[in-house]
Amino acid sequence: MNERDSEWMLGHLLSCGWETADNPQNASLAIINTCSVRYHAEHKAFSLLGFLRKIKNENGLKIVLTGCTADAYKEKLLKDFPYLDGVFGPAEEKELIERIDELFSSNKSMLSVGKQTGIKCFNSGSDYRKEKITAFVSIMEGCDNFCSYCIVPYVRGRERSRETNDILDEIHALKEKGYKEVMLLGQNVNSYGVGNKNGFIKLLEEVNAIGIERIRFMTSHPKDINLDLLKAMKDLEHVCEHLHLPLQSGSDKILRLMNRKYILSDYLKLVNNYRKIIPSGSITTDIIVGFPGESTKDFKRTLFALNQIKFDSAFIFKYSPRPNTAANGFVDDVGRKEKEARNLIALSIQKEISFRKKMKWIDKNLEVLLERKDSEGFYKGRSSQNFTVHAKGSALEGVVKNVRINEARINSLRGEIIE
């Protein structure tokens, strides 16, 4: 979602006469769009600030920090990084151009975080996109779930959905421009049409009718996945066979502390239904290890879940406390070394599972949307299941081809284009 927000901000700046610089030394403005979902992401943004400070000393570069970190720390950022010129929260992205104009005219540092209420008008301004084949399309913002570790509801506000016609117009225009795939984005994408039961399914049906080659969506919460949605995924020919469904923990105790509103057996039922309805579909997840109160027994439940479910891949992270969240008040009682050890154990189990699952595709065909040629002469693309596939043979970029898989790696597959 942040990537899409960055594209959107850049599009607006370009449409107002700004140009992109080839490097920060030649720039008069640098905007760091931050994510604060994990400490690591935040830390990267702060390191980048240090780097830009040196350039600012040389050329007077103005430095602006936007996104969730801006909202999470507000004036503290101007105090800790006095060379920052602007701190604008996600709610201010709509007024970005005005804020930047003020910044240049007043020459004073500014803090503006506001309150997240409306939704950005994604169809206005210049519609800059980084990619040529896949386009991100935001369909909703915010979240009402309040998972205890997560900062999103505090910095992105409550759930708000875009008008369906606005979304459909954007996708029609993307198709006309030659885009082959859309990724429907939302912090809680399946809640689209807040309060409107099956609002997301209706949207999927309408997007499917546009006829764009592929439709993906993320991120899903298990509480919003029902049989109707799984059947729609199967029946709608353009919807990809991939479900990213964060599990977070295999322990019911930890799931309760996380305020995830399901227990492992609910999740297992969902996975069974998904696999029954879409047998060739893939499923991926997010896991947090070392959450406050996670005993060895709780951690073993997560390992049990990984072994039981056999995800195609998983993002596995060490817990880091986030400001303003409920879990920030819990005792962070799993030590750093123990978190690291648990992370490594879970990662190595998942690596083995990912590899074994990829091996099953050898000598089978996958439909691959070819994106670009790599330095070794392979086309890099993705299958409907969201597997990265490197394919040998001749074809055009942006077309879907059948690829016969002949090699499996942990994170990708290789094969020959056959038709």
Ligand code: SF4
């Ligand atoms: S559902 Fe996702 S975005 Fe919402 S609070 Fe939970 S983790 Fe955060």
